[in-house]
Amino acid sequence: MGIPIVDADGMGRAFPELQMTTFHVFGISITPMAISDEKGNTIFVDSINNEYGEWFARGVTRLMGGYSWISCYAMTGKELKKAAIKNTLSKAMEIGEILLSDLPPESKLEEICKFTKELCKKGKLIKSKE
Structure with missing residues (x-):
């Protein structure tokens, strides 16, 4: 498709909760977060901390039928270089x-x-x- 993508993430494997990442360890906020499903429903989350962000994402995902697409941990390139697993x-x-x-x-x-x-x-x- 020719779309550039960063070859890195915050865990290097599957993880049970969204705040269980190197991004969290380095103090990067999980929100703003967008959560969508295949029906076209979308919700935006702004939480007081990463644990609450996980809690909201888990509840919304359950209401969406058990699966969703989540975009979170917006960060600068400098933060990504410091916190990501390459x-x-x-x-x-x-x-x-x-x-x-x-x-x-x-x-x-x-x-x-x-x-x-x-x-x-x-x-x-x-x-x-x-």
Whole structure:
């Protein structure tokens, strides 16, 4: 599409709450925030702190049927350089390419382990609650 995008985010992985980011740690406000759904509903939020922003976003998302698109943590380029985790989008795309490849499942796991510099480890389950 030719649209430039910043290859960074505030977490580097999925997270359970919007304020659980490096942006929050660096003092960047979660609001103003825009929340929209597929029906065209949109709400704008201005909260007193990031925890309340999460609370409002969670409630509105629930009312929108359980999913929404959220835009938050507006910041300057200087703030982004200081607070963001770099290269997260390109890393996610590379992992996705491995998962979508024609490699057998074991080889995909090996490739992901190589890519993540051996963050994946082999182990043996020795006890289960079942």
